Structures are given as structure tokens and as C-alpha cells.
Amino acid sequence: MSEGDPEYSAAAAGWVAHLRSGGTTPWPEWPRDPGRPVVPGTASGDDLPGAAQLELLRRLNALGPQPARAGHVLRRSATGRGAVDLRLPWPPARPAADRELLRVAAGVLADLVAVLPDPAPPVRRWRPPPLRRRGPAWVLEGPPCSVAGMREGLAAAGRPTSSGRRWPWSHRRDPDLVVIAVAPLEEGLHEAWTRRAEKGPVGTWLRFLASCVERDRLPPGLEVGALARRWADRVGPEAVHVVARSAAAGAFEQLLGVRVPGARLAPVVPLGPAHTELLRRVSNVMPFVVPADELPRRRGAFVAHLREDAAEWDPTLGPRRLALPDEVEPWLEGAGRRLREELDAVGCRVHGDVGALLLDRTGAAAPEAPAGADRELRVRHDRIVAAAVRMIHRVGRVVDRVGVGRQG
Amino acid sequence: MRKVLLHVGAPKTGTSFVQDLLFQNRERLAAEGVLYPAERFDAHFLAALDLMQLPWGGLEQQAVGAWDRLAEQVRAWPGTVIISHEILATASKDNARRAVESFGPDAEVHVIASVRDLVRQIPAEWQENVKHRRTLRYQQFLRQIMDPTATGTIPTWFWGVQDIPAILDRWGGDLPPQQVHVVTVPRPGAPPTLLWERFASVFGLDPAAYDTESVQRANPSLGVAETAMVRRLNQRVNGRLANEHYREFVRELLAHRTLSRRPGKVPLRLPDEVRSWAVDLSESWIRDLAAREYDVVGSLDDLRPEPEHLPFSDPDRPPHRLVADSALHSLEALLIRTAELRTETDELHRRIRELEVERDIARSEIGWSLKARRRVIAKADERGWSRAVLRGYRAVKRVVRR
Incomplete structure (x- = not known):
């Protein structure tokens, strides 16, 4: 035969x-x-x-x-x-094998993304600018997902203008208040990896961690000590507030006089490992099918669809976060201790138990974190294929709707 | 008649030698009506990456659009064009069709595959893997390539570039057999110019008219102990040594320029059972290729391995004394290179100090106006309104500069 x-x-x-x-x-x-x-x-x-x-x-x-x-x-x-x-x-x-399916799927997706229409811009109603600034001028910094979550919560509570966005454009004075959000380092690292994949080429999760350890540096959003030091030098340590997630609601009420339930200040959910890994692979192919000047825009459009898909979580896609390899733990604990010492040295006000948060390895701060037997260090191929199939279907539907025929 | 000669591999069959020779003789070739379209020695490598959409450690960013540019040059040339790169061997059937179509409907495309017997190719490929930072043992490598169900990167790549009948199915499937040329690499001991003579006959060139002495031959291979030493070194430096440094110090300095030149190295061979499997496979390829009526340059007998008289020496259990000896040899080469680099660094530091002195003298000459300007800027930055003016000034300056 x-x-x-x-x-x-x-x-x-x-x-x-x-x-x-x-x-x-x-x-x-x-x-x-x-x-x-x-x-x-x-x-x-x-x-x-x-x-x-x-x-x-x-x-x-x-x-x-x-x-x-x-x-x-x-x-x-x-x-x-x-x-x-x-x-x-x-x-x-x-x-x-699944890895062979993925090689085809990455190509198909890159072709589709090349003709994917841009997402519709959010509808914004024009509002007259406020005549007088309410409350203090303030800046919010920290890990992107935490900051984005807090901004959304505060905007919903009627404080949209007092965001960090205002700051670079305001030449009148330094901010009265600087709020630095803090997330557990393990969670922050994972978030930094997914965010980096959204911006451009990045290595695997393990490679990304290895490069952090090699350079002995945390990604910029997580360098809370350096952020606090920079702002303290500029506006004075008394104006700088470092806020743990658990204490965010109380801190904002005290500092800005605005009441927002803690749940509404939760961080936005970043892409999961399967979607991030898929994005990484499609990003490797995209330069071959998308003109260089269109790459960031096309990647952005794809990321918007990945986010939509990630929001409808499916257990076949695996855990929401990859685990930290044992050999990285001592380095991360050292980095956490160093951050705590830096914050002590700056002398800024700390809301909540930030020190404990930095060293949190229990995953208690994020209930969806992998634990025990579910801990995975790399994304399984079958999960990336599952994400790829969903995305071809989702993006294909959009492309078919607008009737672009290039990929067929 | 426009003719395109497309050399698609396989690796370790003298491809770098041919590419170097063609690249160095571009002008002479052009005078004979033959185009070797390359502005840089790796131009066809980049074009191949582009054709196959093959990411390659960031190099692919330079590759984007390279195939279309190459095809444009091919279409514009009225005579014969030669394109050569061994990674083209891994092109899919659709990639191959796209490539052939890109040369235009009036081009007569010929596919050339240079081939060498498997018994020499297999150890050479493992060695190539080791020289590219891999740490897998010889036996692991052999097990993987002999397993027909293996799906990993190593076995799929190996067969992608070494399975000659499958490569010619993909590239030559749509061509008449007389437009598919199989160039066999001569057996050991053949005259050194014979391979070039075979290539030249397919290219339609006079082999004697080209100086092969000035072209670098293929990288000489490492011995058993030397490969074992580099593999162990990889285990230690992987993750700690950047790719460009690995390329310079391990692959080029140690492997190519030091260890491969050691006298008395024991050549890497196949264990008996793997050898007999490779011999059987080679026989089936010879039968298959003979039946296809391709133009064979040399002889398919060259694919039949020479009888082996020497015992197999296992690189996974190498003689410690020989490994230690090659490690010492490497240490010596690295020390000498380190000293050279130190001399260069000292020279650069001396030059920097000289330039700093020159800069300080220049500064002191314009110092007062610089200091005054800095003071004004510092003052302006303190107040809201003057800071706004300063920003406006900088914005205007940026626009003007652009």
C-alpha cells in the first residue's frame, strides 16, 4: 500500500x-x-x-x-x-503535527491582516472644555494594564480629565500629585511581555525573561522605585503616592475625593499566552506581506481583534498566564527587595502593603493565575492552533464582509 | 532566448565556493552575456528568504521585497541569468511555481541540484548544527533524522534540504527532464577542479577561464573531538553570548580558522547500522533519479558511498585527551585574539583622549557664548510663560531643520 x-x-x-x-x-x-x-x-x-x-x-x-x-x-x-x-x-x-498547522495558519492570518480594515474609531461626543480645573493636576503611572484599568474606572466615575494624558500638554506647572500603581512583579512581567508583542517582534516568554535576568532590569512600567525617585526629585516626595491595587479605592477617595468601587479599578485583561504567541508568529510573517510603513497600523488592527477574541475566554486556549520558571524566582525576589528599598529611600507615601505585593508569588492578587499542576512555562501548540483557527474565522468574516479579495 | 539557471542546493555540496566564484567574476560573466545579479554576496540568500517567507533571526527585515527585485533584474536581462542558493532546496511546490513564473513567460528555466552522497552529508549536517549553537548529541541527531514520524525543526530541515528526489519533485515537477540538471560532487581524491568543471558545463562557461585559486573553498570540516568540544562549549555559552559574538569568536575564529586546521583530526563518520541504512536509501535515490531521465553531470555512482575501512569514533564519547587538546588549542587562539583586541581598544582610548582635548580647546574658544545661552535657557525653563515661548521656539527650529 x-x-x-x-x-x-x-x-x-x-x-x-x-x-x-x-x-x-x-x-x-x-x-x-x-x-x-x-x-x-x-x-x-x-x-x-x-x-x-x-x-x-x-x-x-x-x-x-x-x-x-x-x-x-x-x-x-x-x-x-x-x-x-x-x-x-x-x-x-x-x-x-500542530506546529505544521501553525506555520500555515500564520501565513493565512498575515495575508488576512494585510487587507483587514482599520477598526472604527471610538465615537466621541464633543464636549466644551471645562472652564475651571476641578481638583488637583495629577499623573498616573505604572504597569500599562493596571493604569488602563484605573483610568477606565475613574473616567466612569466622572474624573476623566484628571488623567496622565493631560500632563505632557500642560506647561503651566508640575502636577500636584503623582500616583504610581503597583502590580505583583510576576503578573507585571507577563503583562509587559504581551504588551511588547502588541508593539512589535518579541521573543518567547522564556526568552523574554532570560533577557530581563541577563540585563538585570525590569521592564520600564515595573521599575516603580526609579519612577518614584524621578517624580520625587521633580515634585517632592510628599506629592508622590505609591498605590497597591488592594488599597486603590481608598487612596483615590482620599487623594482625589472620588469614590470608585475597587472592582472597577481592576486592571484591563491583557492578551492570554495563546493569543500572544499567535501574534508573535503572525508578526514574523507580516513584514513579507505588509508594506513597512503600514506595519504598525495593520498590527494594531489585528491586536484589536485579538482582544475581542481574548475577551470571550475559552478553556481550550489554556491558562491566562504562563508560569515563572524556578530559576528566575531568586532574581525576581531580589528585584522586589531592591524596589522596596528604593521606595523606602525615596520616602514617598505608600498606600497598602506594596512590599508584600511586589514579592507576591501566591497568585492571590490574580485569581486566574496558574497554580499547581496547571502551571505552564510555554504555550502548547494545540492551544495556539485553537487561537489561530478562531482568529482566521473572526478576521476572515470581517474581510469577507468588506469584500476584499486579495487573499483568496 | 532568455535562460534562467536556478541552482537550488543542496547545502554542503560546494555551493559557497560556486557562489563566491560567480560573485567575484560578475563583470567577466556579464561580458559573456551571463548575469549573476548580486550587489552583495548574500543577495540570493535574502531573495530566497523573501520567496519562502522564512524568518531568519531578524535578517528577513532586509529580505522583504528581495525576490521581486531579483526577478525584475532577471526579466530585464536578454541573455542567461544564474541564481544560486542552497536554502532554495526547502521551497514548497507553490514557492517554486511562483519563482519560475516571476521570471516571465518567455524565460527557459533550468533547475540545477548539486548532490553528494548521504554518508558524507549526514555528519556534515550535524556538524553544521553544532556550529550554529545546537547542543544535541550525534546519536540524538541520527535518531531524529532516521525517524520518519519526527516533526521537529532539525529532522524536517534536514530532509527539506537533503531529500534530493523530493526537492527535484518540487522544483522540477513542471519542467521537461532535460531542463533539470543533477551535478554530482566527485568522490574524495578527485582533482580539486573537477566540481567546478561540472558546474561550468551546466552554466555554459569555459572552466579554465575562471581563476578558482583565489576563491575560498568550502569550510573544512571539524574532527570528532573538535566537534564534541564545540558542542560542550555551546552548552556553556548559549543564552550568554550574543549571536554576532558567537559568529565571530566560535564559528569563525575557533571552528573555521583554528579547529578545522588541526593536524591529525579524526573525521566524523556514521556508525555501521546508520551507514547501512544510508547506503540503502542512497541506492533507492539512484534508481529513482536514473528513471527520471534528468541531465546528470558527473555520475549517479558518485552518490554511492565509498567503502569504509576505519572504525567509527563516537563524538558523544570522545577521547578526553583529544577534547582537552582542542580546548587548549581554542584557548590559545582566543588569548591571541583577546590581546589583539586589547591593543585595538587601547589605541581607540588614546584616540578618544586626543579628541577630548581637541573638543575642550574648541569649547574654551566658544565657551562664553555657550554658557550664556545655557543660562538663558535654564532661566526660561523656570517660568510658565517663558517655558511656553521656549517650546514654541524649539518647535519652529525643528520644522526649519526638517
């Missing part, structure tokens, strides 16, 4: 036709019927699409067929290193 077998050709051609028409039967379950005729107009023998392309199409079909996608997926060469033009195994078995 070989790939040159007429039974193989008939079965393979039949399966290709089945997938093209939206079918979802796996290759190992495809009936081996020696009498089955080869469907006219379908591929056979050497002209068969690659096994990874076919299996990816089958998984896409499982989410609902997208006729425009079939031709695109089946014609798309895999990107990056790996097997070349995989053939369907005979006798039928699992067609291709």
Missing part, C-alpha cells in the same frame, strides 16, 4: 472535495472505499494540497464554513522552518 495507490488517490481526492464543501470528517475516519470514484475537477496524486493545509481547513470548517477561505488556505505555503509540502499519511492517520 503506497501513496501511488489508486485507492489512496481516490480517498484523498474525495476528502479534499469534502473539505472544500465545508466538511469536517477527520482524515483517519474518512471511509476507505475502493469503489469510490475520483471526483472530477479535484486534485489527485502530486497535485493534492499539503496535509497541514487540509487539516487546518477541516478545523476551520468545524467553526462554520467560510467558502472564500478554502482556496486561500489550501494554496497557502507554510511559513518558517518545518516540513515541506507534507503529504497525507497512508494508511490514514493524523495528517500533520
Whole structure:
């Protein structure tokens, strides 16, 4: 029994036709019927699409067929290193490893992102500028997700103008108040990794950690001690307030006179590991299909869709955060101790138990954090494939709606 | 008739030698009506990365659009064009079709594959892996490439660039067999110019008209103990030594310029059971290729491994004395290079001190006006209104400069 077998050709051609028409039967379950005729107009023998392309199409079909996608997926060469033009195994078995599916999916997604329309800008109603500033001029700094969450909560409570945005444009005076948010370092590191992936090429989670350890530096948003020192030198230590998440509601009430429930100050949820890893892989391919000057805009549009997808969390995508390898822990604990000492030296006001927060390794601050047996150091390929299939479906729908035909 | 000669691999078959020779002789080739379209020695490598959308440690950023630029040069040339890079071997069938179509409908495309027997290729590929920071042992490598179900990067890459019948299926599937040329690498002991003569006959060139002496030959290989030493070194420096430093000090200085030149190195071979598997596979390839009626330059017999008389020496259990000896040899080379670099650094520091003195003299000459300007700026920065004026001034200055 070989790939040159007429039974193989008939079965393979039949399966290709089945997938093209939206079918979802796996290759190992495809009936081996020696009498089955080869469907006219379908591929056979050497002209068969690659096994990874076919299996990816089958998984896409499982989410609902997208006729425009079939031709695109089946014609798309895999990107990056790996097997070349995989053939369907005979006798039928699992067609291709997940990493091979990912190589095709990254290419398909990059093609789609190249023609993806920009997300609609948020509707903003014009409001007359306030005649008089209410309350003190203040700045909010810290890890991006924490800061974004606090801004949203404060804006909803009617304090949108007193954000850090105002500061660089105001030449009148230094801020009266500087609030520096603090997140557990482990969580902050993960967030910094996902944020960096949103901006451009970045290594894997482990590589990112290794580079932090190698340079012995935390990402900028987490260098709370340096931030506090810089502001204290400028506005005086009494105007600088370092705020732990648990104490945020009380701190804002005391400092700004605004009451916001603690839950509404929670950090915005960053992309999970599967989506981040997918973004990383698609970003590697994008330069080949997107003109250089459009790259940031196209990546931004893709990230907006990733965020939407990440919001509808699915357990098949795995934990929301990757774990910290044991060998990084001593370094991170050292960094936490150093930050605490720096804050003590600056002499600014601290709200909540910031020291404990910096060294928090229990995950108590983030209930969704991986714990025990669920701790994963790298993203499993099946999870990235799951994210990729969802994203091809989601982005493909948008592209089909606006009727851009480039990728087909 | 426009003719495109596309040399698609395989690695370790004298490809760098041919590429260097063609690159150095671009003008002479052009005078004979043959274009080797490359402004830099790795131009076709970048074009290949672009064609296959293959990220390559950041290099791909320079590669974007390189294939289209290459194809444009090909279409504009009225005579013969040669393109050569061994990573083209891993192109998919669709990549290959796109490449051939990009040369235009009136181009007669010929595909050239240079091939060498598997028994020499397998150890050479492991060595290449070790010289690119890999730490896997020889036996692990052999197990992976012999496992037909293996899906890792190493075995898939190996077969992507070494499975000659599959490479020619992808590249030559749509071409008449007389436009597919298989150049075999001569057996050990053949005259050193023979490989070039074979290539030259496919390129339609007079081999004697090109000086092969001034071109660097393929990197000589490492011995058993030397490869084992570099592999152990990788285990120690990976994650701590940046890629560019690894390239300069480990690959170039130690592997290529020091260890490969050691006298009496024991060549890397295949263990008996792997050897007999490779011999069987080679036989099946020879039968397969012979049946395809390609233009064979040399002989398919060259793919049949020479009989082996020497015992296998395992690089996973190398003789300690030899490893220690190659480590000492490396230490010596690194010390000498370190001393050279120290001399260069001292010289640069001396030059910096000279320039600092010159700068201080220049400053003292314009010092009073500089100090006055700085004082005004510092004052202006203290008050709200003057700070605004200063910002406005800077903004205008930026616009004017642009």
C-alpha cells in the first residue's frame, strides 16, 4: 500500500472535495472505499494540497464554513522552518503535527491582516472644555494594564480629565500629585511581555525573561522605585503616592475625593499566552506581506481583534498566564527587595502593603493565575492552533464582509 | 532566448565556493552575456528568504521585497541569468511555481541540484548544527533524522534540504527532464577542479577561464573531538553570548580558522547500522533519479558511498585527551585574539583622549557664548510663560531643520 495507490488517490481526492464543501470528517475516519470514484475537477496524486493545509481547513470548517477561505488556505505555503509540502499519511492517520498547522495558519492570518480594515474609531461626543480645573493636576503611572484599568474606572466615575494624558500638554506647572500603581512583579512581567508583542517582534516568554535576568532590569512600567525617585526629585516626595491595587479605592477617595468601587479599578485583561504567541508568529510573517510603513497600523488592527477574541475566554486556549520558571524566582525576589528599598529611600507615601505585593508569588492578587499542576512555562501548540483557527474565522468574516479579495 | 539557471542546493555540496566564484567574476560573466545579479554576496540568500517567507533571526527585515527585485533584474536581462542558493532546496511546490513564473513567460528555466552522497552529508549536517549553537548529541541527531514520524525543526530541515528526489519533485515537477540538471560532487581524491568543471558545463562557461585559486573553498570540516568540544562549549555559552559574538569568536575564529586546521583530526563518520541504512536509501535515490531521465553531470555512482575501512569514533564519547587538546588549542587562539583586541581598544582610548582635548580647546574658544545661552535657557525653563515661548521656539527650529 503506497501513496501511488489508486485507492489512496481516490480517498484523498474525495476528502479534499469534502473539505472544500465545508466538511469536517477527520482524515483517519474518512471511509476507505475502493469503489469510490475520483471526483472530477479535484486534485489527485502530486497535485493534492499539503496535509497541514487540509487539516487546518477541516478545523476551520468545524467553526462554520467560510467558502472564500478554502482556496486561500489550501494554496497557502507554510511559513518558517518545518516540513515541506507534507503529504497525507497512508494508511490514514493524523495528517500533520500542530506546529505544521501553525506555520500555515500564520501565513493565512498575515495575508488576512494585510487587507483587514482599520477598526472604527471610538465615537466621541464633543464636549466644551471645562472652564475651571476641578481638583488637583495629577499623573498616573505604572504597569500599562493596571493604569488602563484605573483610568477606565475613574473616567466612569466622572474624573476623566484628571488623567496622565493631560500632563505632557500642560506647561503651566508640575502636577500636584503623582500616583504610581503597583502590580505583583510576576503578573507585571507577563503583562509587559504581551504588551511588547502588541508593539512589535518579541521573543518567547522564556526568552523574554532570560533577557530581563541577563540585563538585570525590569521592564520600564515595573521599575516603580526609579519612577518614584524621578517624580520625587521633580515634585517632592510628599506629592508622590505609591498605590497597591488592594488599597486603590481608598487612596483615590482620599487623594482625589472620588469614590470608585475597587472592582472597577481592576486592571484591563491583557492578551492570554495563546493569543500572544499567535501574534508573535503572525508578526514574523507580516513584514513579507505588509508594506513597512503600514506595519504598525495593520498590527494594531489585528491586536484589536485579538482582544475581542481574548475577551470571550475559552478553556481550550489554556491558562491566562504562563508560569515563572524556578530559576528566575531568586532574581525576581531580589528585584522586589531592591524596589522596596528604593521606595523606602525615596520616602514617598505608600498606600497598602506594596512590599508584600511586589514579592507576591501566591497568585492571590490574580485569581486566574496558574497554580499547581496547571502551571505552564510555554504555550502548547494545540492551544495556539485553537487561537489561530478562531482568529482566521473572526478576521476572515470581517474581510469577507468588506469584500476584499486579495487573499483568496 | 532568455535562460534562467536556478541552482537550488543542496547545502554542503560546494555551493559557497560556486557562489563566491560567480560573485567575484560578475563583470567577466556579464561580458559573456551571463548575469549573476548580486550587489552583495548574500543577495540570493535574502531573495530566497523573501520567496519562502522564512524568518531568519531578524535578517528577513532586509529580505522583504528581495525576490521581486531579483526577478525584475532577471526579466530585464536578454541573455542567461544564474541564481544560486542552497536554502532554495526547502521551497514548497507553490514557492517554486511562483519563482519560475516571476521570471516571465518567455524565460527557459533550468533547475540545477548539486548532490553528494548521504554518508558524507549526514555528519556534515550535524556538524553544521553544532556550529550554529545546537547542543544535541550525534546519536540524538541520527535518531531524529532516521525517524520518519519526527516533526521537529532539525529532522524536517534536514530532509527539506537533503531529500534530493523530493526537492527535484518540487522544483522540477513542471519542467521537461532535460531542463533539470543533477551535478554530482566527485568522490574524495578527485582533482580539486573537477566540481567546478561540472558546474561550468551546466552554466555554459569555459572552466579554465575562471581563476578558482583565489576563491575560498568550502569550510573544512571539524574532527570528532573538535566537534564534541564545540558542542560542550555551546552548552556553556548559549543564552550568554550574543549571536554576532558567537559568529565571530566560535564559528569563525575557533571552528573555521583554528579547529578545522588541526593536524591529525579524526573525521566524523556514521556508525555501521546508520551507514547501512544510508547506503540503502542512497541506492533507492539512484534508481529513482536514473528513471527520471534528468541531465546528470558527473555520475549517479558518485552518490554511492565509498567503502569504509576505519572504525567509527563516537563524538558523544570522545577521547578526553583529544577534547582537552582542542580546548587548549581554542584557548590559545582566543588569548591571541583577546590581546589583539586589547591593543585595538587601547589605541581607540588614546584616540578618544586626543579628541577630548581637541573638543575642550574648541569649547574654551566658544565657551562664553555657550554658557550664556545655557543660562538663558535654564532661566526660561523656570517660568510658565517663558517655558511656553521656549517650546514654541524649539518647535519652529525643528520644522526649519526638517
